[in-house]
Amino acid sequence: MSIAETEIEKLENGDCNENNVFFQALEEVIRSIAPLLESDPKYKKYAVLERLVVPDRVIKFKVTWFDDNQNVKVNTGYRVQFNNSLGPYKGGLRFHPSVNEGILKFLGFEQILKNALTGLPIGGAKGGSDFDPKGKSDFEVMKFCAAFMTALHQYIGPRIDIPAGDIGVGGREIGFLFGEYKKITLKYDGVLTGKPFMFGGSLMRPEATGYGAIYFTEKMLEIENKEPLDGKICTVSGAGNVALHAIEKLLQIGAIPVTCTDSQGMIYDERGLDILLLKDLKLEKRASLEAYLKTHPDAKYIPISEYPEGGHAVWNIPCYAAFPCATQNELTEIDAKNLIANGCVSVTEGANMPSTPEAIELFLSQKICFAPAKAANAGGVAVSEFEMSQNASMQKWSFEKVDKKLKITMRRICTSVALTAKDYGVEGNYVDGANIAGFKKVADAMIAEGI
Numbered sequence: 001m002s003i004a005e006t007e008i009e010k011l012e013n014g015d016c017n018e019n020n021v022f023f024q025a026l027e028e029v030i031r032s033i034a035p036l037l038e039s040d041p042k043y044k045k046y047a048v049l050e051r052l053v054v055p056d057r058v059i060k061f062k063v064t065w066f067d068d069n070q071n072v073k074v075n076t077g078y079r080v081q082f083n084n085s086l087g088p089y090k091g092g093l094r095f096h097p098s099v100n101e102g103i104l105k106f107l108g109f110e111q112i113l114k115n116a117l118t119g120l121p122i123g124g125a126k127g128g129s130d131f132d133p134k135g136k137s138d139f140e141v142m143k144f145c146a147a148f149m150t151a152l153h154q155y156i157g158p159r160i161d162i163p164a165g166d167i168g169v170g171g172r173e174i175g176f177l178f179g180e181y182k183k184i185t186l187k188y189d190g191v192l193t194g195k196p197f198m199f200g201g202s203l204m205r206p207e208a209t210g211y212g213a214i215y216f217t218e219k220m221l222e223i224e225n226k227e228p229l230d231g232k233i234c235t236v237s238g239a240g241n242v243a244l245h246a247i248e249k250l251l252q253i254g255a256i257p258v259t260c261t262d263s264q265g266m267i268y269d270e271r272g273l274d275i276l277l278l279k280d281l282k283l284e285k286r287a288s289l290e291a292y293l294k295t296h297p298d299a300k301y302i303p304i305s306e307y308p309e310g311g312h313a314v315w316n317i318p319c320y321a322a323f324p325c326a327t328q329n330e331l332t333e334i335d336a337k338n339l340i341a342n343g344c345v346s347v348t349e350g351a352n353m354p355s356t357p358e359a360i361e362l363f364l365s366q367k368i369c370f371a372p373a374k375a376a377n378a379g380g381v382a383v384s385e386f387e388m389s390q391n392a393s394m395q396k397w398s399f400e401k402v403d404k405k406l407k408i409t410m411r412r413i414c415t416s417v418a419l420t421a422k423d424y425g426v427e428g429n430y431v432d433g434a435n436i437a438g439f440k441k442v443a444d445a446m447i448a449e450g451i
């Protein structure tokens with residue numbers, strides 16, 4: 001049995017079984033790096049893989065707070081500090097009722113390789129809580145964030161672990177978390193990224209993940225000799241930070257994004273989406289997407305109850321390029337078949353692991369340009385690192401400077417992933433390219449730092 005197969009079997013028989021998203025993320029990476037493990041004995045000698053798949057530590061804590069009716073509420077908080085070989089632990093916080101240790105381990109593991117691909121000095125981590133910010137007042141969110149930070153503050157620091165946002169955590173939550181950290185520690189540290197601009201946030205951090213995914217796609221289409229995005233129909237899922245900024249950048253470059261989704265349904269506006277309205281509805285008013293119809297009655301709204309069996313309405317809409325930007329496993333094998341049948345040429349993962357393994361296999365076998373999450377959505381964490389640099393040097397960079405650095409970073413990641421794939425005999429396979437390139441950086445650092 002190969003080193004990779006032995007490790008997968010060990011994981012399957014351990015506490016990480018096949019139905020688990022953490023196992024899904026690990027299995028993909030281990031299969032990609034199998035040739036590297038066989039060809040270079042140092043990885044086995046230093047047990048790099050066995051060490052890499054286990055987080056350095058998982059911090060789990062109780063978060064108690066009062067709602068607006070003075071009821072005591074109890075949630076669970078986590079921080080998975082996965083690997084700090086390349087730099088301090090870095091990664092977002094997710095507040096969503098589905099959050100559990102398995103989901104945060106998958107996200108933390110992906111973050112290690114993603115952060116390595118940026119070429120910046122950051123390790124991998126993820127955290128969050130099963131707290132649901134939806135329907136909560138600003139005061140309730142503030143009280144929850146304060147209680148969460150009370151438990152977390154002793155484990156983080158600007159050279160230790162620097163959390164940021166993810167699903168359910170944006171500028172509002174980061175602001176409340178930062179305020180509480182400052183109050184408890186008396187330190188004005190850049191201990192979180194994604195802060196509002198007025199107290200140390202980087203310009204363009206909100207836009208960075210979505211814009212970065214489009215910059216990556218432009219470069220990938222260039223390398224693969226495909227037509228550029230301008231004038232092309234694009235489908236996007238999600239209606240949060242990543243999706244809306246991907247849509248905004250698509251509109252800026254002359255593409256025609258026609259869909260977005262939230263947890264309740266999909267909007268299809270074949271003339272191209274109204275981004276200002278969407279930002280107001282989803283980022284300001286935190287309303288349902290259905291409200292889009294009040295301003296644009298010609299658009300279509302499909303609630304999730306009417307989605308096709310085993311699939312999602314958004315991937316039935318014919319498009320040139322697709323951008324899943326909502327959540328994990330939101331693009332299934334059935335969805336992939338529909339996209340391909342309708343002529344889709346390119347798929348870019350804005351969300352973390354949005355495509356199932358079966359969907360990815362189809363994309364790769366059908367030679368669809370496929371940009372995997374850990375490469376394509378690295379723009380968010382890259383600009384987070386730019387925010388850390390600005391905080392450390394007490395500077396504020398212009399929007400243009402950050403945008404230029406983001407574009408260079410995304411194009412560089414794309415090129416290095418494409419070249420790595422070519423070097424390892426899997427030209428055009430950006431999944432293997434990203435996994436091998438990211439793994440090598442982390443693994444070589446782990447070996448150099450000793451066990």
Ligand code: NDP
Pocket residue numbers: 165166167168169170209238239240241242243261262263264325326327328350351352377378380381
């Ligand atoms: P937001 O909370 O801003 O938006 C999430 C969007 O996805 C919302 O429209 C939400 O719907 C929808 N959504 C969330 N969970 C589900 C679900 N289970 N089923 C259907 N729809 C769902 O999060 P982000 O935009 O920040 O994150 C989106 C994805 O991008 C995640 O996978 C995240 O890990 C990834 N990512 C985020 C980065 C960042 O910088 N923020 C960086 C890199 C990756 P509703 O409005 O109804 O809640």
Ligand code: 2IT
Pocket residue numbers: 090091092093111114162163164165166193352377378380381382384
């Ligand atoms: O998945 C991700 O890369 C993020 N949620 C952003 C992490 C960060 O530290 O900016």
